[in-house]
Structure formats: C-alpha cells, structure tokens
Amino acid sequence: MSILLHEVNKSFPNPPTQVLTNISCEIKLGEFVSLVGRSGSGKSTLLYIMSSLDKATSGSVKIGGEEISSFTQKKLHQFRNEHMGFVFQFHYLLPELSAEENILMPARKNGLHHQKREYAHYLLEQFGIKDKINRLPKQLSGGEQQRVAIARALIMEPTYLFTDEPTGNLDTANGEIVMNIFKKLNLEKKTTIVMVTHDPDFANSATRQIYLSDGKITSQAV
Amino acid sequence: MLFLAFRQLISRRRQTILTLAGIILGTVAFIVISGMMLGFREFIIDQLVNNDSHLHITAKEKFITDDTLSTFFFPQAQHVYWDSPPTTRKDNPAITYPTGWYQRLSKDPRVKAYSPLLKTQIILTRHGKSIAGQLTGVDPIRQQRVTSIAKYIKQGQFSDIGSGGNRIIVGQALLEKLGAHLTERIWISNGRSEPIPFKIVGVFETGVKAIDATTVYGSLSDAQRMNQTLGQINEIGVKFNHLDDAKKASDDWQNISDEKVQSWDQVNASFFNVFKIQDAVRYMMVAAILVVSGFGIYNILNMVVTQKRKEIAILRSIGYEAIDVILLFFIQGVVLGILGGVIGVAIGYGLCLYLATLSYGGSPSSTGTGLLMVSFDVTIYIRAFTLSFFASVLASILPAQAAGRMTPIDVIRSES
Numbered sequence: 001m002s003i004l005l006h007e008v009n010k011s012f013p014n015p016p017t018q019v020l021t022n023i024s025c026e027i028k029l030g031e032f033v034s035l036v037g038r039s040g041s042g043k044s045t046l047l048y049i050m051s052s053l054d055k056a057t058s059g060s061v062k063i064g065g066e067e068i069s070s071f072t073q074k075k076l077h078q079f080r081n082e083h084m085g086f087v088f089q090f091h092y093l094l095p096e097l098s099a100e101e102n103i104l105m106p107a108r109k110n111g112l113h114h115q116k117r118e119y120a121h122y123l124l125e126q127f128g129i130k131d132k133i134n135r136l137p138k139q140l141s142g143g144e145q146q147r148v149a150i151a152r153a154l155i156m157e158p159t160y161l162f163t164d165e166p167t168g169n170l171d172t173a174n175g176e177i178v179m180n181i182f183k184k185l186n187l188e189k190k191t192t193i194v195m196v197t198h199d200p201d202f203a204n205s206a207t208r209q210i211y212l213s214d215g216k217i218t219s220q221a222v
Numbered sequence: 223m224l225f226l227a228f229r230q231l232i233s234r235r236r237q238t239i240l241t242l243a244g245i246i247l248g249t250v251a252f253i254v255i256s257g258m259m260l261g262f263r264e265f266i267i268d269q270l271v272n273n274d275s276h277l278h279i280t281a282k283e284k285f286i287t288d289d290t291l292s293t294f295f296f297p298q299a300q301h302v303y304w305d306s307p308p309t310t311r312k313d314n315p316a317i318t319y320p321t322g323w324y325q326r327l328s329k330d331p332r333v334k335a336y337s338p339l340l341k342t343q344i345i346l347t348r349h350g351k352s353i354a355g356q357l358t359g360v361d362p363i364r365q366q367r368v369t370s371i372a373k374y375i376k377q378g379q380f381s382d383i384g385s386g387g388n389r390i391i392v393g394q395a396l397l398e399k400l401g402a403h404l405t406e407r408i409w410i411s412n413g414r415s416e417p418i419p420f421k422i423v424g425v426f427e428t429g430v431k432a433i434d435a436t437t438v439y440g441s442l443s444d445a446q447r448m449n450q451t452l453g454q455i456n457e458i459g460v461k462f463n464h465l466d467d468a469k470k471a472s473d474d475w476q477n478i479s480d481e482k483v484q485s486w487d488q489v490n491a492s493f494f495n496v497f498k499i500q501d502a503v504r505y506m507m508v509a510a511i512l513v514v515s516g517f518g519i520y521n522i523l524n525m526v527v528t529q530k531r532k533e534i535a536i537l538r539s540i541g542y543e544a545i546d547v548i549l550l551f552f553i554q555g556v557v558l559g560i561l562g563g564v565i566g567v568a569i570g571y572g573l574c575l576y577l578a579t580l581s582y583g584g585s586p587s588s589t590g591t592g593l594l595m596v597s598f599d600v601t602i603y604i605r606a607f608t609l610s611f612f613a614s615v616l617a618s619i620l621p622a623q624a625a626g627r628m629t630p631i632d633v634i635r636s637e638s
Binding site for chain 1: 225226229230232233532533535536537539540541542543544546629630631634
C-alpha cells in the first residue's frame with residue numbers, strides 16, 4: 001500500500017499563495033522518508049496532504065491505489081484510526097488522562113482498549129517510561145510527553161507513521177531517543193515513516209530524503 | 223466519549239462547580255417560588271371550595287327602564303316620551319320560584335345538599351357607632367351541610383342562630399370594629415326600616431378579612447322579617463357530591479331559569495385571573511434565571527471548546543469523527559443538566575420543608591397552623607428538573623456543534 005502523489009497543487013485564497021506546485025512522488029511501503037526544507041517550503045503541507053489531514057487543491061493522492069478524496073468520511077476516519085499514526089511537534093496529549101489512558105485513546109474508539117493494554121505497557125517499556133504509566137502529562141518531562149505521544153501513534157500498529165518536527169520541541173538527548181525509536185520501528189516493524197524535519201542530522205537518519213523549496217521538490221537522496 | 227466527558231468535567235472542577243451552581247440556583251428558585259405560590263393557591267382554592275357552596279343560584283338584578291314604566295302607567299298610550307328616562311335597579315331581587323328549585327335540587331342525584339339564603343346589606347349600630355355589613359339569613363342546619371362555616375366558629379355554635387329570635391353570629395373583625403362582645407345586643411337595620419335589636423350568640427373567623435369584617439349570620443326568617451321580604455330568598459347555595467359536577471350543572475341550569483347560576487370557579491373568576499398572572503410571573507422569573515444559567519453553561523462550554531482545540535485536533539487525527547467530538551461536549555451539558563437538576567430538586571425540597579415550618583404571622587385559624595403555605599406537588603419538581611435539564615442541553619448544543627466543525631488541520635496550522 002504505497003502512497004502515490006501525482007501533480008499535487010495546494011494554494012490558499014487569502015492572500016493568494018501557492019504552497020505546493022506539481023508535486024509528484026511515491027512513498028513505498030516500509031520506507032523511512034524525511035521531508036526536508038526551509039521554513040515555508042511546504043513540507044508540512046505536503047505531509048498533511050499525503051496523510052489525508054488536508055486536501056490538495058488539485059492533483060491526485062492515492063493510498064494502495066485508491067484515491068483518498070473518494071473515501072467517505074467514515075472510511076477516512078476508520079482508515080486513519082487503523083492504519084495511520086501521527087506525531088506532531090507539540091504532543092497534544094489529553095491533560096486529564098494518564099499516560100496509559102492517552103496511549104489507549106485510539107483503541108478506545110473501537111472498544112479495543114482492554115485488548116491493547118498489554119501492548120501499551122510494552123511500548124512504554126520500550127520507550128523507557130513504564131514507571132510513568134499512571135502519570136498525567138503535566139507530571140512528565142517534554143521528552144517523556146513526546147514518547148507517550150509516539151506510543152499513542154503506534155498503539156494500533158499502523159502501517160504509516162506521519163511525524164511533523166517530532167524533535168522540534170526537545171533537547172538533543174531527547175531528540176536522539178525519539179529518532180532511535182523511529183529507526184528501530186522502521187527496521188523491526190517495517191512501519192512506513194514520513195517525517196518532516198529541518199534538522200539535517202535527523203533527516204539523514206531516514207532511508208530517503210526529499211528536499212523541498214518554494215513548494216517544489218528540488219531533489220531526492222537515498 | 224462518556225469516559226472522556228466525565229474526565230474533563232472532573233478535571234476542571236471549578237468550572238464544573240460554577241456551572242452546576244447556576245443550574246442548581248435555577249432549579250431551586252423554580253421549586254421555592256412555585257411551592258409558595260401554589261401553596262397559597264391551594265389554600266385559596268380550599269377556602270373557596272370547602273368553605274362556600276360549590277354552586278350559587280342567585281336572583282338576577284333587574285333594572286327599570288322607560289319601557290317598564292310606560293307599559294305600567296300608560297298601557298294604551300302610543301306616544302309617551304320621557305324627558306328624563308327612569309334608570310334604576312329594582313329593589314330586593316328575589317328568586318322567582320324557589321319551590322321549583324327545591325324540587326329540582328332534591329331530585330338531582332349529583333346534589334349533596336342545598337341551602338336557601340337571603341343576603342341583604344345592613345347597618346349595624348352599637349352605642350351610636352354604625353358600621354355597614356351584610357346579613358346572611360340561613361337555615362343553620364342546611365347551611366352547615368353546604369359549607370364548613372361551623373369549623374370557623376370561635377365562640378358559641380352555629381346552630382345557636384336557631385330558626386328565629388333575632389340571634390346572630392358575627393365575624394371576629396366586625397365584632398372588634400363594633401367593640402361588641404358575646405351575648406351583647408346590637409341594632410341592625412336595612413336602611414329603610416327601624417333598627418331591630420339582635421343578640422350576638424357566636425363569633426366566627428375564617429381568616430379572610432373581607433368576610434370576617436362584614437358578615438353576620440342570622441336565621442332566614444329573621445332576615446326576611448328585617449328586610450320586609452317575608453317568604454323571599456335571593457340565593458340558593460348548592461353542594462355537590464363531586465366538585466366537577468358544579469360546572470356541568472351550572473351550564474345545564476343556566477338555560478332553564480331566570481336566575482344567575484354560577485359554579486364556584488365562575489364566582490371566583492377574578493382569583494383565577496390572579497393565578498394566571500402569578501403563573502406568568504413565576505415562569506418569567508424562572509425563565510430569566512434559567513436563561514442566565516444557560517448562558518453560564520454556554521459561555522463555560524464555549525471557553526472549554528476553545529481551550530481544548532488541540533485535544534480536539536488530535537482526537538480527529540486519531541480517527542474520532544465530528545459526531546464523537548460533538549457528543550463529547552454535548553454529554554457534558556447533559557451530565558451537568560441531570561446533576562444540577564437532581565441536586566437542585568433535593569435542595570429545593572429541603573428548603574420547602576424548612577419554609578413550611580416558618581410562621582408567617584397570620585392567624586392560625588386561617589391556614590389551620592399559622593405557618594407558611596408551601597405546596598409539595600410532585601409536578602413542581604418534575605417541571606423544575608425538566609426545565610433545568612433542557613436549559614442545560616440547549617446551552618450545550620452550540621458549543622458542541624462548534625467543536626464538531628473544527629478540523630485537525632485548522633488547529634494544527636493555527637498552533638504552528
């Protein structure tokens with residue numbers, strides 16, 4: 001189930017701004033791709049379009065050969081829930097829920113939270129925060145909060161993991177922990193990862209880099 | 223979503239308590255205001271229904287016109303004109319054919335008892351001091367079957383009036399105004415005849431000032447003699463086995479006689495108009511309170527929706543649909559409505575219980591206890607709960623819809 005983008009354009013009307021211009025690329029299953037570029041280059045917009053959170057103004061986005069725009073809302077939500085994980089620059093954890101409850105939120109949507117509890121504990125153990133299982137987000141450090149957010153993104157064992165500047169808010173040590181998690185995930189679980197970053201070191205951790213400038217793909221490197 | 227809704231309510235304790243306080247206040251206000259208003263109303267209706275006849279048959283007042291006199295004085299004259307046409311009321315209106323009524327009432331299975339009356343305006347005089355009043359001539363045995371006047375006798379007995387002998391029972395307030403006392407004789411005249419001495423053989427107090435300060439009960443024959451209308455009556459009071467029969471009988475009998483036939487609710491229509499106004503005031507007050515508390519809920523939920531934008535975004539991105547987000551906030555409104563309603567009903571009930579123990583400074587004989595009259599009608603509590611619940615639900619619809627309209631990308635873009 002690769003992701004295929006063909007001639008994707010994205011513009012905003014007020015003020016008229018062309019963010020993406022004729023973007024065509026393919027993200028193959030099991031790949032770890034980083035989207036690199038300067039601020040305003042359109043990398044985040046591209047990530048949101050290929051992950052179905054945003055819509056392209058024109059062009060085609062296909063997942064597994066199926067046009068995303070043809071998905072019904074229900075199917076789109078189900079697809080996101082079962083096959084996609086998201087990690088943003090800000091953790092967006094629900095402040096009233098414990099670390100474990102936050103991780104299990106995607107599973108709760110389908111009533112799978114009881115079955116997934118053991119896996120949540122496994123992920124927390126893997127990320128070195130098993131002892132923080134019952135803590136509220138405000139009782140965790142920034143790095144720990146981001147690791148909980150990653151665990152939440154992985155609880156449904158998604159095919160794709162979309163991450164937007166996941167280390168942007170972390171110090172170097174915590175940034176490296178997060179990057180190691182992604183690398184291990186891609187290596188062991190074969191999870192397809194698309195990561196937006198402006199940090200060249202972290203970008204080089206990916207198996208492929210796509211460089212964007214002024215809304216266009218300028219080069220790709222493996 | 224129930225799980226998360228509860229967690230959010232618990233986590234923002236202060237906002238939840240403030241919102242609940244608004245709903246509780248509205249519910250309690252409705253219960254207390256309604257309890258007191260309806261308590262007073264029940265008392266008044268009880269007074270009207272039990273202390274008086276269920277139905278009054280009264281002689282119609284007739285007016286003299288130019289035709290009345292022209293026909294009498296000039297039956298043959300074709301061209302008689304009045305410079306100043308006569309306009310006045312015929313004196314001493316009386317029921318035309320009382321015996322017919324007695325027969326009808328005796329045979330009607332709905333009728334429990336009836337009592338012929340002669341009511342007349344009088345002047346009471348004691349040591350040169352005169353006060354206007356109304357003498358109600360009754361058959362004391364029949365009158366006690368039709369009304370519960372015997373219950374309000376403070377001194378003497380209602381039957382002491384007897385069937386003649388110029389004995390009267392006087393309202394307590396009237397007695398005080400006259401400065402008279404039991405067994406004393408006072409002079410009564412109808413304004414046209416010479417004053418006649420009557421002996422006070424009893425005192426009553428209904429608690430209704432208008433009655434206690436003006437009414438005097440005497441025997442029917444004494445009243446007829448004093449009024450110089452022997453054998454005449456101007457009213458028949460009727461008691462029914464079932465209260466509801468009064469209205470039906472009033473409609474039936476109105477068309478078959480010259481007399482005015484009015485059931486208890488028609489006689490006291492002005493009271494019911496007051497009750498309607500009371501209802502309107504009550505609902506307006508409560509509506510105002512509920513609108514205020516509804517706006518409170520709306521504002522707080524709106525604020526919460528704005529504060530929770532990021533959480534809404536992540537919920538949407540992990541597969542939760544717009545309806546789930548709407549439900550998240552709607553459930554909070556419903557829970558607050560139910561909780562606020564239940565607590566409000568409990569506090570309202572407790573407050574009403576307390577109010578019912580307070581003395582309002584009135585006469586114990588008027589309410590039986592002298593305490594505040596509070597209604598505990600179950601419909602008050604059902605209405606209070608329903609109103610506060612729906613106010614909460616309505617107030618939470620708009621914020622919930624606003625939350626449902628948020629897309630993850632809008633929130634993420636505005637945050638980055």
